[in-house]
């Protein structure tokens with residue numbers, strides 16, 4: 612009998628979420644000897660009912676907390692994850708949730724902007740030609756509208772680091788291996804590119820058809836880069852290295868237009884001043900200058916990542932260049 616009851620309760624627990632919890636309790640009430648016997652199957656049942664009771668009671672706790680919260684909002688400190696009060700160096704409150712003061716940095720403006728990886732191998736040439744080909748429709752579409760161009764290209768630029776980082780993460784799990792810091796380095800790159808986008812979007816508002824274009828391009832580019840990284844990470848990193856060389860070129864042209872006055876040198880967005888630790892009176896020119904330095908850093912990281920693999924090594928064999936930020 613006990614086994615029959617146990618089996619029906621277990622079936623109920625397996626089949627249906629909250630209803631099964633109530634069902635289990637009902638059965639336990641109707642058959643008190645479920646708790647008394649020494650049958651092994653009942654041990655599992657007891658544990659399941661106890662777990663159900665536990666999850667049920669923990670579900671009800673926020674309701675009690677809610678009563679105490681202001682305006683019916685559950686205090687986040689209930690889970691112990693409330694954010695400590697964070698301030699800038701001058702003591703003013705930190706206004707950003709998307710990045711913290713310790714993630715800000717001063718871009719390395721001494722970086723060589725002219726460095727170029729001369730394509731020598733067949734794969735290098737494929738990467739170089741692919742990027743040059745991709746530039747043709749970009750030039751045709753945007754021409755010299757560099758604000759819009761930069762904003763749109765940053766939506767693409769933030770993809771490779773995330774794909775590469777994700778695939779290296781999975782590889783690390785699959786092979787029980789360290790990544791040599793490369794997961795973090797690539798995810799940092801993705802985040803840095805996303806911050807470029809968050810900055811550009813303060814300056815240029817995307818139109819509806821540009822949003823549609825971003826949707827389409829992201830769908831194609833994410834999948835294409837994902838497959839490319841699976842097939843040949845060294846080619847994927849080389850492509851990114853050349854894309855970054857193009858980004859440096861685009862931002863240099865952007866700066867020329869600011870200098871010539873055809874693009875107004877407006878005050879820097881607040882997010883950029885905090886992220887790159889720029890002076891309070893920084894301008895668009897300062898922002899584009901630090902973004903261009905970031906792109907030069909990405910260029911070096913990706914060409915380096917490709918070089919490692921062209922030498923027959925794995926990324927984890929060479930420590931990742933962490934600590935730029």
Ligand SMILES: [Fe+2]
Pocket residue numbers: 765768803804807858902906
């Ligand atoms: Fe960027």
Ligand SMILES: [Fe+2]
Pocket residue numbers: 768804855858905906909910
């Ligand atoms: Fe970049």
